[in-house]
């Protein structure tokens with residue numbers, strides 16, 4: 001599919017005022033706004049107007065809760081409210097955490113008209129969304145993403161879920177939020193390593209969909225890492241535009257949406273092999289995108305200069321460009337075999353047809369994949 005085709009069916013619209021951008025994700029009766037801007041947590045009406053009932057359960061974690069939970073108090077005034085504070089970490093994107101949320105909902109007698117509010121990064125967003133999808137067969141939820149990764153990716157599009165010890169994100173549901181409120185001021189407290197992890201997904205949008213945006217990232221990566229507010233706002237806005245365009249066309253990943261997983265099949269294998277949380281999701285995706293680019297080159301679709309370009313921007317974003325030392329080709333092959341993109345026993349991967357255009361395909365040479373895995377795990381050719 002060419003980029004022109006995608007733009008021709010674009011179904012998002014954006015309004016703009018000085019402090020806040022509003023993007024609408026157009027999904028019929030499941031449409032919702034994404035608000036992006038500074039100081040949004042200080043606008044209580046923004047959250048309040050999206051809470052339809054008389055109760056709300058906030059889910060956050062032990063890091064984000066102390067920083068930002070109290071900032072929601074004004075918006076929640078007069079409602080029945082409870083807060084679940086989970087331990088911090090990818091390891092807690094688990095069935096046990098889900099049980100904790102279900103327990104709080106049932107013990108607190110929260111009814112079907114309640115609203116779950118996810119306050120945190122992608123871990124909190126994914127698990128809260130799944131709790132909302134499953135509690136009483138589905139209740140409302142709102143995303144308040146506080147990491148760059150969550151603001152550009154995980155809070156938008158309705159993929160929710162938890163990890164299983166045997167595979168990342170293996171249990172979950174599509175469940176769209178009522179609204180996404182991305183207050184870019186929250187990024188000021190984010191550790192540098194987490195900011196870099198978020199940049200992996202920003203770079204992804206350039207690689208899969210928008211080559212001029214990739215060029216913009218190359219020019220502005222130092223400003224982004226220095227948290228320049230204007231640069232961050234542009235990166236978040238363009239990332240959300242691309243994601244919203246793709247999701248609006250293919251909400252349940254029947255086809256196009258899978259391009260959003262560039263590098264993720266390799267990356268999920270890395271996350272799984274190294275133990276959830278040791279490599280951040282965005283770090284694993286960074287290395288995975290280098291592997292996907294190299295395989296795309298082996299297939300003859302992009303050039304060595306393109307691979308070098310992808311690798312350079314991933315490196316400049318502060319991300320790894322190689323697999324963990326301990327991983328072997330066999331570990332990759334085993335773990336990639338349980339990816340959700342495996343269909344009828346056939347592994348499919350997101351590869352680059354050219355810079356700015358991705359394809360989801362099982363039609364690659366298995367010997368090339370093997371050689372690529374060898375390169376990234378053994379010979380040291382692709383290591384920095």
Ligand code: NAD
Pocket residue numbers: 061063064067088089090093120121122123124126146147148149150153154155156157158159160169186187188189190191194197281282
């Ligand atoms: P995360 O949720 O673990 O957050 C990263 C770290 O930053 C945590 O320690 C968190 O406590 C801390 N943190 C969050 N906000 C902060 C703030 N403002 N100030 C200081 N610290 C803060 O990780 P993440 O990178 O946000 O998300 C990764 C998760 O998202 C993975 O589980 C991944 O699978 C998932 N994901 C989901 C989708 C989707 O479409 N649903 C897309 C991409 C990633």
Ligand code: GLY
Pocket residue numbers: 153154156157159257258260261
């Ligand atoms: N992050 C991949 C997706 O939302 O589809």
